[in-house]
Amino acid sequence: MVLKGLFLILISSALVNNFVLSRFLGICPFLGVSQKIETAVSMGWATTLVLVVSAIVTWSLEQFILLPFGLEFLRYVAYILVIASMVQVIETILAKTSPALHRSLGIFLPLITTNCAVLGLALLVALKSYNVVEAAVFATGAGLGFTLALALLAGIRERLEWADIPEAFQGTPIILITAGILSMAFLGFAGLVAQ
Amino acid sequence: MGVVQKIVLAGVVMGGLGVLFGFILALVERRFRVETDPRIDEVEALLPGINCGACGLPGCRGAAEAMVAGTAEVNQCSVGGQAVADQIGSLLGRSAQTGPVKIAVIHCCPSLKNPPQYKDIHTCLGYQSLIGSTLGCSYGCVGLGDCAQVCPSDAIRQDKNGRMSVVQELCIGCGLCVKACPRSAIRLHEEQHSLQLLCQNPEKGKAVLAVCNSGCIACGLCVRACTHQALRLEDNLPVVDYANCTECGLCVEKCPKHCLIIGTQQGQERVNAS
Numbered sequence: 001m002v003l004k005g006l007f008l009i010l011i012s013s014a015l016v017n018n019f020v021l022s023r024f025l026g027i028c029p030f031l032g033v034s035q036k037i038e039t040a041v042s043m044g045w046a047t048t049l050v051l052v053v054s055a056i057v058t059w060s061l062e063q064f065i066l067l068p069f070g071l072e073f074l075r076y077v078a079y080i081l082v083i084a085s086m087v088q089v090i091e092t093i094l095a096k097t098s099p100a101l102h103r104s105l106g107i108f109l110p111l112i113t114t115n116c117a118v119l120g121l122a123l124l125v126a127l128k129s130y131n132v133v134e135a136a137v138f139a140t141g142a143g144l145g146f147t148l149a150l151a152l153l154a155g156i157r158e159r160l161e162w163a164d165i166p167e168a169f170q171g172t173p174i175i176l177i178t179a180g181i182l183s184m185a186f187l188g189f190a191g192l193v194a195q
Numbered sequence: 196m197g198v199v200q201k202i203v204l205a206g207v208v209m210g211g212l213g214v215l216f217g218f219i220l221a222l223v224e225r226r227f228r229v230e231t232d233p234r235i236d237e238v239e240a241l242l243p244g245i246n247c248g249a250c251g252l253p254g255c256r257g258a259a260e261a262m263v264a265g266t267a268e269v270n271q272c273s274v275g276g277q278a279v280a281d282q283i284g285s286l287l288g289r290s291a292q293t294g295p296v297k298i299a300v301i302h303c304c305p306s307l308k309n310p311p312q313y314k315d316i317h318t319c320l321g322y323q324s325l326i327g328s329t330l331g332c333s334y335g336c337v338g339l340g341d342c343a344q345v346c347p348s349d350a351i352r353q354d355k356n357g358r359m360s361v362v363q364e365l366c367i368g369c370g371l372c373v374k375a376c377p378r379s380a381i382r383l384h385e386e387q388h389s390l391q392l393l394c395q396n397p398e399k400g401k402a403v404l405a406v407c408n409s410g411c412i413a414c415g416l417c418v419r420a421c422t423h424q425a426l427r428l429e430d431n432l433p434v435v436d437y438a439n440c441t442e443c444g445l446c447v448e449k450c451p452k453h454c455l456i457i458g459t460q461q462g463q464e465r466v467n468a469s
Contacts, residue, residue: 066208069208071201074208078209078212089219089220089223092224092227093227095227095229096228099229164315
């Protein structure tokens with residue numbers, strides 16, 4: 001029963017309430033880092049890693065410091081501090097332990113600090129009062145959904161390079177329209193999990 | 196709990212978190228520091244830093260790493276030239292001579308009889324693949340600016356007639372445009388070789404005349420005008436022997452098509468021989 005609940009959270013955060021296409025969080029990397037599937041997937045993995053780690057750390061912060069002291073109003077500031085520090089820690093550790101992965105993630109890793117999906121996820125975890133396992137699964141799902149959305153848009157954009165697009169729609173407009181259609185397509189998942 | 200206590204508590208918690216994470220970061224940094232050769236940073240600072248890739252290495256950082264590791268010569272950077280090579284050489288205790296400074300020359304300054312109309316073709320490569328040599332001059336500049344696109348120093352300009360030219364003062368001789376031109380109309384020349392032919396159509400005069408108003412028709416007037424035996428005709432184009440050329444300009448005056456020039460391509464007054 002517990003497993004079923006966790007699985008529902010995973011599916012829900014990855015598909016039904018996809019962070020990019022349904023909650024409209026993390027639009028900046030969604031549009032910025034989706035020229036190539038390869039870089040989009042790298043970005044997706046990096047974000048997933050940061051999402052999971054920061055979800056766990058912000059959850060502990062919430063449970064052990066903010067709630068006991070009645071300081072819920074500090075959430076935003078404290079979470080940003082945690083996320084920025086965590087990203088820096090992850091980057092330093094990766095550079096030492098796995099230089100290849102560090103090189104392939106490259107500049108994306110520090111940029112994730114400003115990805116609003118990370119802060120949004122931490123706030124949602126607090127709002128839904130998940131326990132730590134649920135929070136981690138929720139973050140994993142969100143990361144997978146983010147990667148999926150990025151890879152999908154990147155795949156479409158690689159094709160758009162060769163498409164005969166009307167002049168008025170060239171560049172950013174066609175990407176925004178594509179993103180909108182993708183978002184509508186994800187509405188199809190709405191009935192999958194009743195939540 | 197009063198308001199004041201709450202403010203103080205908030206300050207303590209945030210300050211504490213800041214100090215805590217500061218310590219964690221410092222610890223992690225110390226524990227997981229990656230030792231890099233400090234010379235890499237110094238060499239990178241000496242390089243031009245425009246990441247043009249002319250050396251064939253991934254950017255200036257990659258070039259610096261390779262130079263320090265010894266897999267690349269200190270003169271690999273054609274952009275920095277001898278000055279940079281000397282500085283890096285003295286830093287790394289090695290020396291190498293660079294070749295002469297080179298700049299790019301676009302060997303075409305077309306005024307076509309029937310300029311092709313471009314529709315939905317935005318790159319020279321696209322033009323060359325789709326239309327190839329079926330229209331007009333099949334040797335000259337297409338004018339869609341692939342070279343200007345790749346130029347890291349913004350040295351290639353297009354005038355209002357669609358002709359491309361290189362601003363010599365800006366050209367760094369990286370050779371990216373040479374690779375980008377699908378018609379091989381751009382070549383690198385030593386900077387002091389200022390006499391240049393702006394045409395590379397090797398066909399006979401009549402065939403060139405049929406497509407272009409400013410192409411070399413192999414009339415040979417330049418060869419005859421030259422008093423220094425610095426010119427000869429080869430494949431219907433004059434070839435300059437720079438060892439003999441004194442840049443006197445006699446050939447430039449005689450050229451009926453004005454496709455021989457001395458000095459810069461940019462801003463040259465060209466009479467349209469129509």
